[in-house]
Amino acid sequence: MKLNSALGLACLAVLMTGCQHVYKDYPEYRTERQVELIGREQGDEPVDLHDGKSWHVWRLDSSQCLLDELGAKSAAGGRSEGIVVLRTLFFDSDNEETGDSKFNSYVQEQLNKNKPSPNPIEKYRADRALQLGAASGQFLTPSAEGHFYAWQMPDGTYTVDSVSNDGKGGVVVDTSASASVPNLDAAYTAAGGAMTPNQLDYIQARSAELGATLDWGELHRFWLLLGFKKRGGGYTLDFLKADTSKGVERLRSQDFDSLNALALWVDQNGVKQDAAWADNLQYRSNGWILIGVVLLVVASVLFNIGRAKGAKGVTIRRINGLDQIDEAVGRATETARPVLMVPGLSAQLDGIAVQALTVFAYVVRSAARFRTPIRLLNYNPAVYAVATEIVRDVYLSEGVPEQFDPDSVRFVTDRQFAFAAAVAGLIQREKVAAAFMMGDFYAESLIFAENANLVGAIQVAATTQFTQTPFFIAACDYVLLGDEFYAASAYLGRQPVLLGSMVGIDWAKMMFMAFVVFAVIVHSYQMTQKVDLSKLPPETRANYERLHQVYPDPNKDELFFVKMTKMKRF
């Protein structure tokens, strides 16, 4: 019975989420869709985007539009079952500022995209050669809109065309703007200069490798595309990184049967704008070194955790603040005043808040034993939920569940200074005897600390915001500095796993210290060695010569560790 109910629910879920509704025919689709868009549709009509697909637009009451792509659903045997909506595109209201209709703009773009180009590139070259009576033509340089192409005339002069991409594999050339120049050098000048030495070196090497000549190119924002015409026929397209100042990096290559096919593929498949962000992962440009170091630290921690489990206890030095917890709770018991705990102003339930609650669990255990009232005030509702459960569990484990007062753990507010006012007010009204403030604190830290000082409370504080640490040091009795907060759970519980992780972190710190010392020695030595200019990339060499520099530039990548950190992964 229960299984049947579960299956029924699962089917319902599938129905709601997955199954396509099949309309018997086109009139039924229009009728039922109209019912679905009940009262909100103002008009509907089919739309032809010249892409072989069936589109139907619904104009809504709010000047928004829905565009349905319709498809035929076929059963086994090829028999048509009806029409389904393959996908629906949604267009917001018209752009109030510019007055554009987003739907109209989209339709125009699609129409432009789907109509074939009236001037494929090979047709342009054939027609233009005839028109000019040119002896031959050659590719000059790529440009942002397309490329420059030079035609050699029978009298030895050159005509330079600026060839622009039309986005459909074809080209657009304004022949009235073509330049007539006396020789090839002038042709390059008219094209804005030849390609850079790095690029020319690459082209020469690649041409020799492929048995081809460079016949096409485009310069995109992040990529340089070069098309090589092979002697045996066909084209090879190379994808290079656009920034070649430090060397040419080829990402991939692809072969095509013809130049038309190459140009069409580039426009259709695209070197899409958003592909650029594949290069900008947080750690991508830092390469393996950063991942490797993090993994080393992780390995160090895990190794020491494993080691600590088997060996006898690891020692941690005294942390005064944590030693005073029992004394503070005891003083609160004597004076019959509550103990205040504030786990910081974390925006979410993060590791710092969890660590604070872990320490507070220890405080609550002491309070439960001494029957001392507690007040745990929370800034974040997620932290409040976890804190409630932790405190309840502590009372349960101490065998005094009836002592747990749900109102002792409270969510106050998630506004910074409202929270500060509430905590300050509670401190003043209830005259707390001990205050524990651990976690993320900001400007309100001094408000808490001074108010607690005013009522004579003993205070133990810990924060990861080291801009607030001085305020706590000035106003509190005991402060856990920096790492001591993270060591708190290990210190209080003395569990081998936690102690082992502290040792692992200390090993990692020593590793970093060794890196620093080693890097200082290596870099200092490198900085005294003159640079061999012949080994530098051409642009860098030119820069050094311009500045009359002979020693490495610390801002550049020649230093050992800087080079290592820049090693790419992909």
Next chain:
Amino acid sequence: MSWEKLSTLDRRWLYLCLFVIVLWQTLMPVGVKNVVSPMSSGLFDYLNSLKENDFVVVQSDWTMSTQGESQGQFQALIKLLVRKKIRFVVTSVSDAACPDVAQANIEEVLEKEPNGKEFQENRYWKVAGYFPNAENHTSGMVNNIRKELAPKKVTKLPVMNGIDDLSDAKAVIVVTGTASIRLWYERMNNKTTLGLMCTAVMSGENIPYWLSRQSVGIVIGAKGAYDFETELHDAFPDPKYQGLNYSTGRQYMSPLAFALFFLVLAVVVGNIAMSQARKAGERQ
């Protein structure tokens, strides 16, 4: 009054003295020539070197609680951008009230600036709004700025013409009272220049990033606002800007200076009283 009593003076006397001093200096300020810090001038010089129609991103993460420091900084920044005709888009990640505060302050500056009327919204500037998830937003801005700002209907406005990627922006300037700059240090990836305008308490942890050239300049607290206003005054000597360069930065420097002097005095007097009381106790 004995040294012992002076050493343990009731704090309410201190509060009263501070109140009187700040009130006095607010009503009758003492003007002093400023010595501009290299951290502030680093940011100012960079922004002053930009050309008309350049584009910057301003992340405004302050509300009225830190207005004493942040308002002066923000308004001085906006004045510079308006005078140089530099386009900017304002985003916020800390608090939902931040965009409204930014909008109000920008409009206040534009009302007074000589070319404020030409510096039209949507053409030169736009407050994009609040982005709840700070980490995702910062990553989005670095990776694909148009996609990140598209839901706020900013990308089709003239202010973002020609801006396809964050590298097209000449700078990202964060005006904040929180630690939201950290996300930019982590994720910026050298795409553009980073500048910071922060409260004085945040200066300590951000100076290392200026020293390592991860940010081009830091404007720190009310003094930083005064530095920026001083630089504005020096860079724009045209009479039409007279009376417009200085605002809360200079206005708050005098009470701040006297309050800090009083703090130093209180500490010194407290220490003298403590040592004298100790000596008197030993004699007895």
Next chain:
Amino acid sequence: MLNYLAQNEPPETNFWSIERTTDLLYLQKLGLWILLAMVVAGLIFFLLARIPSNFRRPVVVGITFLSGLVYVLQWILPKSKAADGSTVALIGGWNFSEAIPVVSGVSQILSGMLLAMGVYSIFRLHFGRVFKGHKDAFFSIVLLVSLFVMVVFGFMDNAAQEKQKDDMNLIARVKSFRTRAVGGNTPEFRELAMQSAKLVQWKRLDLFQRDLEEKIRKGEKDPSVFEDEMRAERAKAEQAVRDEQARIAAEYQQNQTSDETLATAREGAQIMRERSVGAQLFNLVFFDMYQPLETGMFSLIAFFILSAAFRAFRIRSIEATILMATALVVLLSFIPLALALTSGIDPNSFAGNFRLDSIGNWLLGTLNTSAIRGIDLGLGLGVLAMALRILLGLERGVAVD
């Protein structure tokens, strides 16, 4: 030519992206979705509660591990698109980055639910105090009243925003429909335009009055001209309203809509929003009451710093003396009055090293920076270790096993 279509492609739509309305069908579908979600959630909780106690910890640790692993892998593994746009299969071609918005969405929903729990905590505590006659019941009443007032005014402001949005949609529809054969104006738009014509003129009159008062205050105009000029301007405004409304009525008769009318309607919608009761009440409690209270609380810190410094900055040892002297120098380097004492020294000379700002900058840049870098490194490693412990379920807590 760059292809922007990929990033500007309109989003595929489903039930959730269609504009919210109060249509019955929409509400029915919404209700069904909520019911389904509650049933599924109840099923999950039921199953979780039935887990034997010795399996609970592995289940919790497993869920924690998988949740954290998504973020770890997202940052370490590359996107599944190669740099040139072609696809590189990674884990079946699935891109971890596409999972992040889903995971973030789930956590945001959880946050919303937890906020409700937090508000319940507030209600339980303070209503309890009120009904039990606690000695601080008055403060609880103040809190509860403030909470409800803020909520009510917030909703009123939101309603004003929605009304403005509806007006803007109406204007957009009229603007696009006017170019189609279907035709332009609707009676609702005419009503909006008529009202807007009045509001726009009254706003201009308000601005005129403010400007006139400013000029009189500065002495540029005599106070005696105030009444006459206001009377004249008011008459002008009334005439302008009549003319504008007549024009709008004529346009409506001709089934046309001009750009001027659309601009008036747009401005009028904005004014209606600003002057709505909801917006004004919300601005009163949030911007005029809450924000100054927040600023006031922040300013208390100045006093607390003074008392903390007076109490704590006592020279009891040599280290304390050094600390005090350093703090003094850095403090003074932020005060122009103090900087002026040494500003006469040439900064490029040897003596320039002893300028107050030079010493202050050296202290901040050399001593302070190295300390902060060291602490930062330690904190970063500490966070890593703690996160690792939590991710792997090794953090057991010190009070409960």
